[in-house]
Amino acid sequence: MGGRTFGVGIIGTGRISGAHARAARESGGTRLVMASEVDQARADAFESKWSCPVVADYREVFENPDVDIVSLTLPHWLHEPIGIAAAEAGKHIFVEKPMADSVEECDRMIAAARSHGVKLFTGHTEQFLAPNVAARNLIASGEVGTPVLATDCWYKAFGVAARPAWFLDRSKGGGMWLMNGAHMVDRLTYLMGQPVVSVKAIVQTRFHAISADDTALAFLQFADGSAATLAHTGYKDHAGAGVDHIGGEIIITCTEAQLKIVDRARLYRSVAGDKGGMWQEVEVDRVDTTTAELRALVHNIVHDEPETVSVEQARHIVAVMAACEESSRTGREILVHA
Ligand SMILES: NC(=O)c1ccc[n+]([C@@H]2O[C@H](COP(=O)([O-])OP(=O)(O)OC[C@H]3O[C@@H](n4cnc5c(N)ncnc54)[C@H](O)[C@@H]3O)[C@@H](O)[C@H]2O)c1
Structure with missing residues (x-):
């Protein structure tokens, strides 16, 4: 420094x-x-x-x-x-x-x-979470082959009563899509190591009487032909509604093995077992992501180098999210150019 x-x-x-x-x-x-x-x-x-x-x-x-x-x-x-x-x-x-x-x-x-x-x-944040970094390193090492498919599911309660007014209004950037969809698009592009070239999606309001979304399902096609789906809800909050899947579950199917990331905390890889594959946990460190991000920014300033999270990547994530909203409005597949 x-x-x-x-x-x-x-x-x-x-x-x-x-x-x-x-x-x-x-x-x-x-x-x-x-x-x-x-x-x-x-x-x-x-x-x-x-x-x-x-x-x-x-x-x-x-x-x-x-x-x-x-x-x-x-x-x-x-x-x-x-x-x-x-x-x-x-x-x-x-x-x-x-x-x-x-x-x-x-x-x-x-x-x-x-x-x-x-x-x-x-x-x-997702680019600094230890299981995501370890998964990307495993993929880069060639040990699990090349990513072909990914599924990412994240179901949680919306918590309407505790949310600030702006969060219930899409015109102020509210809704679960911009809040948590941003994490999901980020981690999928980071893990697959590819930009998104087209999307088909629904981004809807199904569980609450608000002017912002609470439900999304998207199909993302990547530049190398690989693909991912993501499913997300900010579910109704009443007692017994019964969804609370903090952080979600991502499975990346690569040509030589599968990787699974659970609750933004644990990483597993598939290994051969008696009756086919089984999950084996991969040890990862705990990281304070915001501190890691700030350290990266300081490094970028001191060395006058491009941002570790490049402006192009951050812009691409917004472009993919906007394309998903357009796909939902029009019912069409939308090409992503950025
Ligand atoms: N990285 C993560 O995991 C993560 C988690 C939660 C939130 N976020 C992001 O953090 C950001 C903030 O989210 P939040 O949940 O903390 O929102 P929030 O509504 O709780 O906090 C925003 C604060 O900004 C204040 N504010 C509004 N206008 C202001 C102004 N003109 N000057 C000074 N303060 C002003 C509000 O009063 C409020 O206290 C969003 O971009 C959100 O996506 C990231």
């Missing part, structure tokens, strides 16, 4: 902000300088928990010369305008996933970051 400590400012002290505060404290190359929050109760709670000043107007964070990196832990619809303002203020950007709500918004953010010479790092 060259001995330099980078100051971090956090914009938005909601649900995920604690992970960013901890990362700023623990990465080794950063320190938490200040935060911004428009909700007074959340501002007070963050200030007392992290002993860090919290201001109402995010522009004060951008004006602080001690802040080098801003974590944007904001509702999705604010990623673009506040991201562009951060770039104009010369701050490096650690934006939570997805980069933005649309490809056009991503393009404007990327242009702003490039023209102001700052990094734009999207927090695609």
